[in-house]
Amino acid sequence: MVSFGGLARKFFGSANERRVRSYKSRVDAVNALEEKTKALSDAELAAKTAEFREQLAAGKSLDDLLTPAFAVVREASRRVLGMRPFDVQLTGAMILHDGAIAEMKTGEGKTLVATLAVYLNALAGKGVHVVTVNDYLARRDAATMGRLYGFLGLTTGVIVHGLSDEERRAAYACDITYATNNELGFDYLRDNMKYDRGQMVQRGHNYAIVDEVDSILVDEARTPLIISGPLDDRSELYNTIDAFIPMLDESDYEIDEKQRSANFSEAGTEKLENLLREAGLLKGESLYDVENVAIVHHINNALKAHKLFTRDKDYIVRNGEIVIIDEFTGRMMPGRRYSEGQHQALEAKEKVQIQPENQTLSSITFQNYFRMYEKLAGMTGTAATEAEEFSNIYRLEVVEVPTNLPIQRIDEDDEVYRTFEEKFKAIIAEIKAAHERGQPVLVGTTSIEKSELLATMLSQSGFKDFKVLNARYHEQEAYIVSQAGVPGAVTIATNMAGRGTDIQLGGNLDMRLEHELAEMEQGPERDAKADAIKAEIAALKQKALDAGGLYVIATERHESRRIDNQLRGRSGRQGDPGRSKFYLSLQDDLMRIFGSDRMDGMLQKLGLKEGEAIVHPWINKALERAQRKVEARNFDIRKNLLKYDDVTNDQRKVIFEQRIELMDANADDLKEIVADMRNEVIEVMVAKHIPERAYAEQWDVAGLNNDVQRLLNLDLPIADWAAEEGIGEDDIRERITEAADKAVADRTERFGADIMTYVERSIVLQTLDNLWREHIVNLDHLRSVVGFRGYAQRDPLQEYKSEAFELFQALLANLREAVTAQMMRVELVREAQPSPEPPPVMEPHHIDASTGDDDFAGGNDSGLQVPPDDRDPADPETWGKVGRNEACPCGSGKKYKHCHGAFEQA
Incomplete structure (x- = not known):
């Protein structure tokens, strides 16, 4: 019996199919412009960029320009890169422009798909970020696709590890910026630790396309980015x-x-x-x-x-x-x-x-970083299994784009062995059989240890003709993967190392040309060599096709179906034939951790002999169910962690916005911010020591006097004020405020308004940063213990929100107090170099020609340093030369320049 939902899908297609069909009219419209666009000269085609920007300035939207812009990029791509985007690639680009995830199988040309959406959105001039998983891909894609953007008059930058701030600022200022997720996140954190707006490198978060979106927004998003300083x-x-x-x-x-x-x-x-x-x-x-x-x-x-x-x-x-x-x-x-x-x-x-060990100075999760973008899109070969997470956390819809040619890969049922050794023996036998018939083989392992164990076992069995690709050989990753499609090649790779590099049957032409012709000069000899390589690859491709295409052998199931699908997806690109098979054992991590004891006993009872495997579609389904459970559990963990981090993120946004406001504020605004802080401190101080509607004898005059000295550095006759007839708390508050304002005005007059503005900005930003760092540590400690509140039938998350809010209020109160106390005590010490000391006062001296002794002829030894213990506080004649910032020898506790030194100046 067919359900109503099944019947509806049969007639109208699934929601995904309907979504893909909705783009057909626009794809047809782009195709209709093809001949007209082909007729344009290179200069006319490049001039379209300026024309589109004028239309945007005149009020048109990016959606209005989609059809002509895509037609222009398609033609430019054909001329510059020698690649014409297929209709399915146009569909993928439209999905990216709509701010969704385009799931496109391996080999469907996702890098080229991005160029259409990137170009269209870059026309707005607000910057487009293309996010890759490593520096190599960022450099490669920026160099390759940068030729296309450059042809159309757009600038391209790339952010990789090791660039200076100036280089980063220039890259972010480009129309299009290629970068890794780590570099983008760290630049954002570093920008929010700068003390001058001009030092910041990023210019906003307008639109980002994330390549391998599942890897970046799910796998890597489990751990936050942290900038730390050593303890x-x-x-x-x-x-x-x-x-x-x-x-x-x-x-x-x-x-x-x-x-x-x-x-x-x-x-x-x-x-x-x-x-x-x-x-x-x-x-x-x-x-x-x-x-x-x-x-x-x-x-x-x-x-x-x-x-x-x-x-x-x-x-x-x-x-x-x-x-x-x-x-x-x-x-x-x-x-x-x-x-x-x-x-x-x-x-x-x-x-x-x-x-x-390090102390956290600043941190952010990838979830909260990428949610800052006004528009976010992504592309990958495997996202459907994580569709719920993308929707819940990033509000991103996953749309599966059909392949340009039908998939011919055969996905075989898993083979399950009892022991690890039996499984590896079967794998080695299968590798040798495939190698003998000239079929290229890609073997996927889950760790370096297992890839090297398999390599050792292969060598011991007498098979030497293979390449191992894991984290140890990261540098050769792209080239090794690019040649994995050569007939008879055997490549052992850990967990999809090499994603982003296409495995083409017969070998990757571009990689071989780059690798083998790097040292040759341009000329007939080089061209002949290139033609020979092309002919060789064409012959090798046919040989690989005849042998059945790329054979993917997986040595283990991963916790996530998506990782398994990524490995499978390396085979059968662009309609090529291919084959994939998973070899498992009951000793594998997934099988062992998730209860294989019963299965082992059952298989022994069924009489499974050594070296025999069990193969059945039911096994595949059972494993898939186990994987779904693990995925759901991992998603719940990430979702729960994110709920806690959202609390920190809300506070982080407030602090970072406050920093930018402070950096942007002019002198008057900054003065007002500091004055508001000071007035708030005085308000709280007076309210604390003079309770509302309290009699004068109930006032804590001594406490108020101490706080005024501690926080405002003022010695005021508060006890005398409190003794006055009919005085109220408002009068005392006004007098304290008036005295504080006068002290600030005097200091500003003494230092100069410009210097005072610089000092205010520096103190507020530095104090804010120090308190924020302490606050992050406090929140970490709170998060580590708040779970125990569950034993008291209280919701840990609500408890965390409530206490984090209280800690944040305390941070703001501490900020006001700390800034006020520092501003009321700050003194300007001029360095000797920029402002030279005035010439010394000339006193009559007599130099003894025979000894060189200086017989000082002036009154006392006031020009000489005297040890503090030899000074008599009551007799200034014994003090000698006293530094302006030294404590006055009279014992007042004040600096010399504010005590006896002030009298001398007068």
Whole structure:
């Protein structure tokens, strides 16, 4: 029986198909302009950009210009790049322009698709960011597509690691900027730590297209970007604690791989207490006394480092440093460090130099960074499985774009073996069989460790003709992947390393030309060599096609179906034949963690012999259900973390906007901001010590006097004022405000208005930054303990919101007090170099020609330094020369220039 929904889909198509069909009329309109656009000369085609910009200025929208703009880009692409976008690529570009995710299979030319939407949106002149997963792709795409944009009169910039601020500012000022997600996020954080608007490099967040959107907005979005500064060096403590972990037995701790957590048992805690006591590190009786909080944190990190983090899987040791490996792509992430001392624990474990622990100075999640863009779009080969997350978090719809040619790849059922060894033997046999028939093979593994284990086993079996691609060989990544389609080639790659580089059957022509002709001069010899390479690749492609196309062999299922689909999608590009197959064992992480004990027993009962595999579509479905559950759990974790981070993000926006306002403020506005802070401090101060409707004898006059001295640096007769007949709190507040305003006016007159503006801006920004850093640490601590409120039947998130708000109010109050106190105490010390000291007063001297002694002829020794202990406070004659900023020798507690030095000046 067919359901009503199924019947409707049969007649009207799915929602996705209807959405794709809605673009057909506009694609037809672009096609209709093709002949007319072809007739234009290069100059006329390039001049279209200025024409479109004039039309935008006259009131037309980008949607109005879509059809002619796409026609122009298509023709320019044909002339400059030798590639004419297909109709499905136009559809993909329209989806990007609408601010959605275009899911396009591998080999469908997503990089070219982006150019159409990028060009159209760049016409507005507000900047377009194209986001890539690594520096190599950012450089490559900017160089290749920059030729097309340059032809049409647009500028292209690229942001990669290691650029100066000037270079970054110039790149962001271009019409189109290619960059990695990390660089964009860090530039935003750094901009909001600058003290001058002119030093900021970014110019806003108008429109971004994210390439490999699932990798960037889902996989990498699990950890925030953090800019941090070093704390005190505690490397000795890390090494001491690290030495304790190998002394523990398995009964001393519990490991939960599913939750990635490690905890000490009672026996383990007792053993550690004894070890810590012997090392003199334990304070009090118990490890869990409040004084030992930091030690507990350190030993937990050390346990995780040894039992949860695996070398060559989670990290590698390279040039004496621990480098994190991205679990999804298998790529190294240089410069990224685990926070809260975990990285230092790994450094202690691997016996490399321990870098100082860091304090967070500024941080942001990718979710909150990319949600700042007015319009966001993305493209990838695999997004449908994460459609709910894209919709909930980024308000991005996923639209599947049909392939230009039908997919011919055969996806075979999984083969499940009982043990790891049996599975690898079957894989090796399959690799050899494919190699013998000339079929190119791509083998996907989940870690460096497993890729190298497979490589070792292949070598031991007598097979040597293969390439290994993992984080260790990151530099050759693009070239190795580009040649993975050569007949008989065997390439072992970790978790989709090499995404962004097309695997073409027969080999990648562009890569080979670049690689083999780099040293040759232009001329007939070079052209002949290029023609020979083209002919060779055409012959190799036919051979690979005859052998069945690229064969993708996966050695394990990933927690996410999307990662599996990415690997499968490398085969069968542009209508090519292909094949994919997953080999699994009950000892694989996914099978082992998610309950394979019952299955192992069942398979043994069924009489499954060694070396035999179970193959059935039901197995695929069962695994898919397990993966769906894991994906849903991971999504819930990310969603929950984001709810907490949204609270911080709201506060971050307020602080960062406040900083920009302060940097942009003119002298009068800045003066008013500081005056408002001062008046608010006085208001709170008076309200605190003179309660409303209180009698004069109930006033805390001494407390008010202390606060006035502490915060305003004023010595006022408050006790005398309070004794006056009929005086009220308003009168006292006005008098304090008047005295504070006069002190500020005197200081401004003494320093000069311009210098005072500079001082005000510097103090407010520096104080705001320091308090914000402390606030971030406080929020981190709050987040780590607020979960326990759930035991008291209180919602931890609501508790976090409430307390975070109170902490933020305290931050603002502290800001007002700190700025006011500093501004009321600030003194200007002129440096000797820019403003030279006045020439010394000439006194009569007599130099003894025989000894060179200076017999000073003037009154007392006032020109000489006298040790403070030799000075008599009651006799200025004994003081000698006193520095202007020294404490006055009379004992008043004031600086010399404000005490006896002031009399001298007078």
